[in-house]
Amino acid sequence: MTTFEDISKEIDANTDLFIGRLREAVEIPSVSADVAHRKEVVRMINWTRSLMEQLGVLCELKPNGTQTLHDGTELELPPILFGQLGNDPNKKTLLVYGHLDVQPAEKSDGWNTEPFQLVEKDGKLFGRGSTDDKGPVLAWINAIETMQKLNVTIPVNLKFVFEGMEESGSEGLDECLKANRDFLKGVDFTCISDNYWLGRTKPCLTYGLRGVSYYTVEVSGVAQDLHSGVYGGTIYEPMNDLVWIMSQLTELDGKIKIPGLDKLVAPVTEEEKKNYEGIDFNHEEFRNDVKAHKLTRDTKHEVLMNRWRFPALSLHGIEGAFSGPGAKTVIPSKVIGKFSIRTVPNMEPKDVDVLVLKYLNDLWQQRGSPNKFRPIALQGGRCWVANHDHPNFEAGKRAIKKVFGVDPDLTREGGSIPVTLTFQELTGQNVMLLPIGSCNDMAHSQNEKIDVINYINGTKVLAAYLLELA
Ligand code: BES
Ligand code: MN
Ligand code: MN
Numbered sequence: 146m147t148t149f150e151d152i153s154k155e156i157d158a159n160t161d162l163f164i165g166r167l168r169e170a171v172e173i174p175s176v177s178a179d180v181a182h183r184k185e186v187v188r189m190i191n192w193t194r195s196l197m198e199q200l201g202v203l204c205e206l207k208p209n210g211t212q213t214l215h216d217g218t219e220l221e222l223p224p225i226l227f228g229q230l231g232n233d234p235n236k237k238t239l240l241v242y243g244h245l246d247v248q249p250a251e252k253s254d255g256w257n258t259e260p261f262q263l264v265e266k267d268g269k270l271f272g273r274g275s276t277d278d279k280g281p282v283l284a285w286i287n288a289i290e291t292m293q294k295l296n297v298t299i300p301v302n303l304k305f306v307f308e309g310m311e312e313s314g315s316e317g318l319d320e321c322l323k324a325n326r327d328f329l330k331g332v333d334f335t336c337i338s339d340n341y342w343l344g345r346t347k348p349c350l351t352y353g354l355r356g357v358s359y360y361t362v363e364v365s366g367v368a369q370d371l372h373s374g375v376y377g378g379t380i381y382e383p384m385n386d387l388v389w390i391m392s393q394l395t396e397l398d399g400k401i402k403i404p405g406l407d408k409l410v411a412p413v414t415e416e417e418k419k420n421y422e423g424i425d426f427n428h429e430e431f432r433n434d435v436k437a438h439k440l441t442r443d444t445k446h447e448v449l450m451n452r453w454r455f456p457a458l459s460l461h462g463i464e465g466a467f468s469g470p471g472a473k474t475v476i477p478s479k480v481i482g483k484f485s486i487r488t489v490p491n492m493e494p495k496d497v498d499v500l501v502l503k504y505l506n507d508l509w510q511q512r513g514s515p516n517k518f519r520p521i522a523l524q525g526g527r528c529w530v531a532n533h534d535h536p537n538f539e540a541g542k543r544a545i546k547k548v549f550g551v552d553p554d555l556t557r558e559g560g561s562i563p564v565t566l567t568f569q570e571l572t573g574q575n576v577m578l579l580p581i582g583s584c585n586d587m588a589h590s591q592n593e594k595i596d597v598i599n600y601i602n603g604t605k606v607l608a609a610y611l612l613e614l615a
Contacts, residue, residue, distance in 0.1 A: 147295045149547060149609060155291050156604050160597065163287045163604065164270065166196075167595075168263040170279040171272035177223075177246035177313040180214065186223045186309040189245045193282070193307055194226055200289055202228040202305065207325060209310075209317040222317045227328055228305035230289070237333040238302040239614060240572065242564065243282035244311030244339065247274035248589045255591040269594045276595040277588035281338035281581050282307060284600060288608035300615030304332060308564075311339075314359070314524045315563040322564070322571055334537040334614065335568045335576040338607065340558050342583050347425050348549050348606070350541045351578035353453060353557030354565055356488040356528035358497045362390060362505060365479035366516040373474045380476070384466060386514045387482045393508055394458055394484060398441045399451075401458045401486070403504045409492040410456065417454075421446035424554050434585055453557035457487045487559060488528050498522040526563025529576070537575040537614075544579075544609035548602055579610065 156163075175189035176182040194204045206224035214220055226245075250260035250273040258264040260273040270280070285305075292299055310316045322329065343349050364383040371380070395401055428448040432440050442448045451457065464481040467473050488497060505520040533555050545553045558578070569576045581603025587593050 147297050149612065151295060152291055152297065152608050153548075153605050155295055156287065156601060156608070159287070159291065160601055163283065163600065164263070164265065164597065166283055166287070167270060167272075167275065167280055167600065170283060171263040171274055172261055174261045175246045175274070175309060176249045177310045178249055180220055183220065183223065186246050190223055190226050190307070190309050193245055193286075194228075196286055197226075197228050197305070200230065200286065200293060202230045202303075204228045207321055209321050212316055223309035225309075225318065225321050226305065226307040227325070228307070229303070230305075231299065231302040233302055236300060236302050237614060238304060238331050239611070240304045240306065240329065240332040240335040240568065241285055242306045242308075242335065242337045242339075242568065243285070244278045244308050244315075245282065246309045246312050247277065247279070248312050250591075250593075257592055260593075265597070268597050270597060270600065271592055271594045273593055275593055276341070276582035276586035277593065278311070278339045280595040280600050281603065284338065284581055284604040284607050287604040288611065291604070292608060292611070297612075299611055301611060302331075303611075304328065306564075311562065311564075314526060316524065318564050319567050322567060326571065329568075329571050332572040333574055334540075335572060335574065336537070336541075336579055336610065337562060337565065337568075337576065338579050338581055338603070339562055340560065340578050340580040340582075341586055341588070342580055343424065343426055343554060343556050344430070345583050345585060347551060347554060348545045349554040349556045349580065350533065350538055350545070351556050351558055351580060352533040352538070353530040354528060354561055354578070355453065355456075355557075355559050356492070356494065356526050356563075357485050357561040358488055358494050358501070358525040359485040359523040360483070360501060360505075361521045361523060362387060362482040362484075363479065363519040363521070364390075364482075364514075364516050365519075367476075367478045370478050371476040373476045376476055381514050381516055382476050383516050384463070384477050384480050386512055386516055386518075387463065387480050389512060390505065390508050391460055391463075391482050391484065394460070399457060401456060403458075403500055405500050406456065406486075406492075406497070409496055409500075411490045413450070413454065418446065420555070421449050424449065424556065426554075431584075452559040454489060456489055456492065457559070458484060459487075460484045485525070487561070488525075490528060490530055492528065494525055494527060526561040527566045528561070529565040529569065530557070531569065531576050533577075535575045535577075537577045540613040541577055541579050541610055543613045544606050547609045547613075548605045579606065581606065 209222040263272040
């Protein structure tokens with residue numbers, strides 16, 4: 146009889162094959178945010194589809210409608226990859242979600258290696274998407290392949306939803322899932338591997354994510370960019386208006402100045418506070434990892450709560466502003482400021498939008514500028530919290546114990562995966578996040594990586610979880 150030990154050994158023995166697979170995936174620059182890369186996203190989806198078909202997964206590409214670009218043109222969204230493996234009525238059914246698109250990356254952003262080539266160095270696999278989320282998606286495929294090779298019966302039916310627009314707010318996905326409700330029928334559990342361990346060595350299971358509401362603020366004043374020597378002092382400058390507005394959004398320590406926003410946040414209970422005390426987290430290491438001079442909070446549980454449990458507002462950029470090197474004496478004619486708010490229970494996106502837009506309009510009144518002002522709420526994502534006192538999490542815990550010999554911490558995350566709550570609502574069943582990457586993988590950043598050991602042990606954990614779910 147094949148034991149988990151055998152599966153584990155087989156996974157180890159196939160390390161090179163699995164790394165080669167990740168190499169191929171990283172080499173497809175499936176950047177969803179850049180419309181010029183749209184065909185690469187589609188290529189990545191087709192590449193994954195053929196891999197899954199080799200495992201006998203019944204695949205279907207669901208069309209996902211179109212996206213309206215800033216200039217009003219319509220662009221086709223990449224299809225969503227649905228898959229099914231097994232439909233035994235006596236087995237439970239697990240739904241697996243992941244995303245095949247990645248964040249943009251350029252070597253000139255400060256990467257040490259080419260972002261769309263997988264480079265192995267000191268046990269680390271560098272490349273865009275290595276940890277977010279191509280590595281984890283492939284870990285599912287590797288796990289299933291290994292079990293099949295060893296003739297191990299997978300004790301659950303599997304359904305898959307892999308999309309290509311997650312990094313752009315999962316555009317179209319909620320609608321597509323609602324239109325294909327039948328596909329989600331009979332799902333008993335959902336598992337998503339698209340987040341990270343809290344530290345570097347101890348695995349965790351995750352039961353909460355923040356949502357994100359994204360805003361743009363456009364200020365325009367004149368027909369074209371102007372020479373500041375000729376026009377400076379005579380016109381009302383859009384950039385000055387915008388920078389003033391953007392400076393009114395938070396206090397020094399990050400406290401959000403939007404009236405009424407804090408009243409939407411669910412109060413913290415005493416019981417909840419206790420959960421934070423037991424978690425293995427070193428906030429000094431967290432600070433030092435990114436070389437921050439000081440954190441906005443100075444106790445472990447406050448730092449964690451500010452990451453997971455309270456909203457945060459971040460400024461992201463100003464389109465149209467001069468940002469190249471050197472001194473250019475230009476007055477930009479039109480600028481678009483961008484910021485987002487990470488949201489938590491019970492902040493409903495539509496309520497947040499009302500408060501944010503009201504505050505922005507009030508600020509504009511106060512500013513009294515004659516320029517043109519246009520604040521916009523873009524599509525965001527909802528926050529999610531699950532009950533972790535559930536057989537799905539119990540199976541996850543046993544799987545981690547099997548591979549790592551420890552009990553995982555139960556964590557939340559500050560980041561967002563927009564579709565998570567949708568799965569919970571549409572299936573009416575438990576959703577769990579099972580991360581395999583480490584806290585210092587640097588998703589979205591320069592030199593994103595996944596450690597070989599995390600990729601391989603992650604593959605083992607997913608195999609163990611499939612066995613434990615039955
Ligand atoms: N994998 C992340 C989600 C994540 C980030 C989980 C950090 C845990 C910690 C995902 O790919 C992501 O980046 N999501 C976006 C969603 C947004 C574009 C709607 C995010 O959080 O910014
Ligand atoms: Mn991700
Ligand atoms: Mn991401």
